[in-house]
Amino acid sequence: MPERRVDIDLAAVRHNVRHIAEIASPARVMAVVKADGYGHGAVPVARAALEAGAAWLGVAHISEAVELREAGIEAPILAWLHTESSDFAAAIELGIDLGISGWELTHVVSEARRLERPARVHLKIDTGLGRNGCPPDQWEALLGRALENQEHGLIRVVGVFSHLAVADEPDRDETDHQIERFRDAVAVAEDAGVDLEVRHLANTPGTLSRPDAHFDLVRVGLGIYGLSPFGGQSSAELGLRPAMSFRTSIANCKEVPAGHGVSYGLSYLTDKRTTLGLIPVGYGDGVPRAATGAPVAVGGRFYPVVGRIAMDQLVIDFEETGIADSADSPLGQEAVIFGDGNGTPTADDWARASGSINYEIVTRISPRVARRYIDAEADL
Secondary structure, eight states: OOSSEEEEEHHHHHHHHHHHHHHHTTSEEEEEOHHHHHTTOHHHHHHHHHHTTOOEEEESSHHHHHHHHHTTOOSOEEEOOOOTTSOHHHHHHTTOEEEEOSTHHHHHHHHHHHHTOOEEEEEEBOSSSOSSSBOGGGHHHHHHHHHHHHHTTSEEEEEEEOOOSSTTSTTOTHHHHHHHHHHHHHHHHHHTTOOOSEEEOOOHHHHHHOGGGOTTEEEESGGGGTOOSOTTOOTGGGTOOOOEEEEEEOOEEEEEOTTOEESGGGOEEOSSSEEEEEESOOGGGTOOTTOTTOEEEETTEEEEEESOOOSSOEEEEOOOSSOTTSTTOOTTOEEEEEOSSSSSOOHHHHHHHHTSOHHHHHHTOOTTSEEEEEOGGGGO
């Protein structure tokens, strides 16, 4: 067994996709597998999601979509974040759909003309997020350019999409405004003669809380990995199962006196005689350096991280004595950094301790942590 490993439960991924598909129906599900499947492994997760009924896959970069195609995945894939160095030709040749906010259209059309093959594009409207997307006052001009190139057989306008800014805060009215702007942009596109296959706006929180944002397709990232996008609701309360657990074992265990310092800077001093456990993971493995106080589970009990987290290791305080050299010594016992919350800490616990979000906790796990794929459904 690897010294440090992340277990990915593909049965949990399939459960989450099926659950979200029921919520989103009749809209279809795009499983977002960017950033190596949020750290879970893009190819295994993509396959599991498609098996569970996802109709599309979504990634940020063309290179991520190419990896999926090279793995033999033939489902529709949308890539939406580009630079002038992006390989638009590869996308066209491999049948990868491209998100277009404006400037990209010229590059895509040029490659389509050279390859003598039309590109499939989704036009993006900025409804208020302020990142990518066509400004509303330039929308009609973009539609005109797109339709002109479609008439010449250089592109096929497949969809219109946008992205929600605050759907994870359901009480905020900006989401209402974004949905209204999106409907207006779709209406303008359809009035201009665009025959849309898909209209898509909702992310995970929009899918779970705003049925009026479902349209034809929902783009679900965090939810398929079993994590909650809402601060006040757990994964279990949403019917989701976290797919990732991060495990290692106790590398050292020793008893120290009161007033003993722990880790760099000696920012933590023991307030009594106690037993310390050394966990062989640190920020070089993707554990947030700022997460002092986060819980680690050993033998079903939670123990706090004390002192500064180092590159390769962190320390927990067992808050008792007489165990280091006993028959019940924690040395070598399994330590769970986070898991599904059933007797383990969660990614949310680590997010709170580090002042971050659960998205970052799972996506930052480094390549030196081995991935192991498990599948409870495979034995059924």
